Amino acid sequence: MSKIIKNLKQFSTSNDRFEGAHLLCPGCAHSIIVRELLNCTDDNLVIANATGCLEVCTAVYPHTSWDASWIHIGFENAATAASGAEAMYKTLKRKGRLKDPDKPVKFVAFGGDGATYDIGFQFLSGAVERGHDFTYICLDNEVYANTGGQRSSSTPRGSSTTTTPAGRVSYGNKKFKKDMVAIMAAHGAPYVAQVAPNKWKDMVKKYQKALATEGPVYINAMSACTTEWKFPSQDTIDVSDLGTDSLVFPLYEIENGHKLTITYRPRNIVPVRDYLGVQGRFKHLFKKENQHIIDEMQKAVDLKWELLQRREEAGI
């Protein structure tokens, strides 16, 4: 059941199931994305967490930040851990062995883009194809942040990372970001969405829809990384605003693999270069010889936005 927080007082006294005490960097967007998920429901939660920043910062023995059932196995298999737990829940419910059989249980998996786009891609695909009733949330910071800022297949073209550094003869990462939302929609998942923590009302609404959906759900959450995107830690929300308002991270949802709805239309669309300009990872793109990459990115963003609008209009 969705938990409705009506006012600030209620918000301040609401029991946090994701504790504030954790080791994430100041300014890390992960905690906002995660806390809102745990706060948006009163249902019991089983959470599977892939290896990554969130995991190493929230469960260092003898401490835990999780006031919910939580499991971490490896880098690649959070979706499968959730699958196994969900299968056990179904069996025990059928056999009448649950302690509180009437209270709903939701299964949620968190993974970074390394865990989701790359090493755990097959595991996520398998779990969604099998139709487990769970919500997978990718904390997409477009880099292997936990291991020292190496590129992932979510890293945008032109980004400087520790394995694709910008240099005398290189503008950084040469590959294009993988379109994970489209790939998950193509699995036929009943609900797929992209969210951003700066648009938290939109994010929470999608979370509640996700948890209410029967079957597998994929949510791609933009998670601005102060350390690897290289911006001051107090600017997380401002950078995120530029991400959504430049349409580099458009917010939309896809139901049943086809019905696309745009959930946020910026009043003033800002140029992509404004978004790039506040991040150290794109600094080198502003050199004369690399300007074409910025132009290319703007074109790609425009094209994607056009595509999303046309798909929404078509309603199929």
Next chain:
Amino acid sequence: MAEKLELQEVEVWDGNMAFAQAMRQAQIDVVAAYPITPSTPTVHGYAKFLADGYIDGEFVLVESEHAAMSGCVGAAAAGGRVATATSSQGFALMIEVLYQASGMRLPIVLGLVNRALASPLNVNGDHSDMYLGRDAGWIMIDAFNAQEAYDLMLMGFKIAENMGVRLPVMVNQDGFITSHTAQNVKPLQDEVAYNFIGEYKEVNAMLDFCKPVTYGAQTEEDWHFEFKAKQHKALMDSSKVIKDVFQEFETLTKRAYKSVESYMMDDAEVAIVALGSTVESAVQAAKDLRESEGIKAGVVATRVIRPFPFEEVQSALKGVKAIATLDRSAPGGTLGMLYNEVSASMYQSEHRPVISNYIYGLGGRDMTQKELKEIFSDTKKNADAGKLVTPLQQFSGLRGPKLSFFN
């Protein structure tokens, strides 16, 4: 509610069917599995029982063996009975998660139908996969025939789920030789089998929301060592429970199991130590040699591989003059596992026999009576000389020139 299946007093099953039937009778809550030869019929058998209503559990058909063990870990942490089966490359793929399962103290049961590891690719039976898993922190038990595969699979659940153990258990059987050879098996009736194992008892279940648990936390140099030491202690302590379960099973069925099995060892001067289906072949060779040549030959087999039964090995081999340890796995630049373990055991005893090592049967190469008799005959030479007069490590059954090492 699952339907009961009436079984004959004696059934004709191969090792895979023996595994599948025992898994059915255990009323497992979740099986997550991925097919691989030669363990596929275990999974097929289980699927058919499910399709016919003889099983009331979830069967998660994952996309890889890594996911199979990952699903098992998630399910077991949620709080219920969990098992799977695999072989060879599949086992190699799930290695990462085997360590996670034992580290989290989850009582998962794995039926491992032993097969060689590539490269070169080979679907037949040797013990490379079993050996690969020996440091994973699992209890490892070995079945030498289909009856034992059935019995030990049932006992596997009871050992793993014992409140003093709570460790995963791996039950091994030889690929094809055991897994695909139909033999007479005396099963228990469904109710008797289930009651022997007992109801599953939850420990730190994720689905018990009164007490949320964190599984798979991080520890560094401050706590990791203590965790691993406790895990090792639990594994070492499980040997008593294993013996108790063997005893309880014997009382129920009159079928006796020991951590170390001994055959004709009362007056033996020479002994073969082996695993798997080779044990029965070696017993036959020993019998023949006793009759034809008067060699006092015997056989010792480590039924339990982890925790390694050091003391039982010492007492089983007490009094023998020479031992041949037979390893069915490529040793990778050293002596075979059985050689090392048996030597370590015997070095700690007052009595120190001559010990040699044979690598044999890789990739499913038959172990013949002729070769077993040659090994006994070599070992007799060592016994008579009172020292090693044969090479320390030989390859038995290899075509071409003889190969020996550590000469």
